Amino acid sequence: MEMSGEAMVAVKKPQDHPQMETSKIGVLLVNLGTPDGTDKTSMRRYLREFLSDKRVIEWPRAIWLPVLYGIVLNTRPKKSGALYDKIWNRERNESPLRTYTRAQGEKLAVTLAEYPQVVVDWGMRYGQPSIEQALERLDKAGCKRILMFPLYPQYSATTTATVNDKFFEALIKMRYMPATRTVPSYQDEAVYIDALAISIEKHYATLDFEPELLIASYHGIPQSYFKRGDPYPCHCWETTRLLRERLGWAEDKLITCFQSRFGPEEWMQPYTDKTLEKLAKDGVKSVAVFNPGFVSDCLETLEEIAGEGEEIFHKHGGVNFTHVPCLNDSDEGMQVIEQLVRRELQGWV
Template identity: 70%
Template sequence: MNEPKPIDRSVTPEAGPTAPRSKIGVLLVNLGTPDGTDFGSMWRYLREFLSDPRVIELPRIIWYPILYGLVLTTRPSRSGANYAKIWNREKNESPLRTITRAQGEKLADVLAGEPEVVVDWAMRYGSPSIRSVAERLAAQGCERILALPLYPQYSATTTATANDKLFAALATMRHAPAVRTVPPYYAEPVYIEALARSIESHLATLDFQPEVVLASYHGIPKPYSDKGDPYRQHCEETTRLLRRRLGWSAERLVTTFQSRFGAQEWLQPYTDKTVEKLARDGVRSIAVVNPGFSADCIETLEEIAVEAREIFRHAGGRNFAHIPCLNDSPDGMRVIEALVRRELSGWI
């Protein structure tokens, strides 16, 4: 038998170009915002938002005549007027965009010691779009992307839609990055602690003691919940853990749901109806916190801080406080940083 020839280790392959070190993108995603308060900007934003089949589950043949024939002819003006009440006129943008940008910039600062990490932010509806930012991260050499949908509690109408849009963007890329998505964080100790500290700090600034504090979450249609969306359970667990951390009773911290749309039943109890009932029942001082929102937006700054306050006082209530969202506060940024660092494990 012929013996195999020994390998000549003095011969090495011709050196080729060294591939640049790949980067890791961290993408913060929030729900969305119109580009302006005018009719056209609101129309474009609402059309994109309300055309999402996860948001409105009706068949298009039923929903689209309603959307284009009624909703998009009347709602843009009304929504634009509400946005105008809270608009950041200095930057000519919604507070949600201002705050989400700040969250991205502050996260980039705390991750500055990880030179391979690139932080960016996007909106599910409106601009900057998830597609445009995913493409920008890929163009910067990001072969991996960690996406953090900034919704503490999971719902198909929020978390899943953000992931859908990201995956749709990847489907168009020749060289698509690998992706991880951060799971919902409704029960994370760092999140519960941040909420509790925020509540305690804000209540300490008031000249009254709220008899009841409402934990008001964005609602979803009840049929979505009945079909298996875990959102209600996640909200109730956040409230339960928050009560335990604060040492409050179920009567002191109450879960409610806001922002219902259309004629069908949504998750109850409704925030606006609860606020009115409390006042009519003789409660004179309340506060409202929004644990389902990572940043203040139209639903917190206008619907709660303005509309709910008016409902409460009109029904006989006296003292009303809106507790701000975590936003880009130190406690809020600790939550985001903790989640991102944990999910980047093994990548950096």
């Protein structure tokens, strides 16, 4: 059947279309976030984004927002800025979390260099560089498949889920949306447990005293979150149990505690600070603390534990205190990230 000239539509031949780049694969590492500076303005901007997250603070907005804008954001930025200033990486003028996350991304890119189609990038859930900015870079690099890795060993709606939220929110804005995968929590992965054990053994070898016990201090969540189904505390207990078995230690030599509580609610217990105080009062003279729920050292590990935690222990009679660094970009830490990424890339590379 013939068509009139008015009805005919010119159809471009394949050679008329611009040549598309060979599809690449992006690997996106994502951690919690960081302020851009320790000044009040930077801290307020960061805390506003963080504490406005409905996954982090589950109170009704009508109750929480007046508290956030009327009290918290007028008082906490200055205090938090002073704490960040104690641990700030002055050479790079950034927080340690940003320094370590960048290093993890750079080292992962080197270990995956055998795959020229893989592009590694990194971003933050709160602050800069944002997840959206990282996705834009990967898109410009021609990545049509993306593996996103929330850098949290234990799953929580307050961490892993909100990173996933922001990741998919950013994808919604893309015209050509890539195929995606996300790395699941890895609280019981052998490579992770081994890395923790090795890091502890290496650190203990540098000490001139023998810790009587080791506290595994995880970031806490309100008990109400756990009661509503958040599996995070169970994941924490599982990590501690497996690590205890890996080290061959008795139950009282490696214990689980929770830190960083905020607000009037009851949080998961026992609390790390209260435990350090009680241990010292009970006559324990030497302790070690580490943070298996944190992939990289940050404010909560360097200031709250290595700083405040040591002060609490000494104040109440303790003598020897040591903080075991996070895995950071150590060989053991990078082995965890690399092995999980390689596993999740199967079928794509």
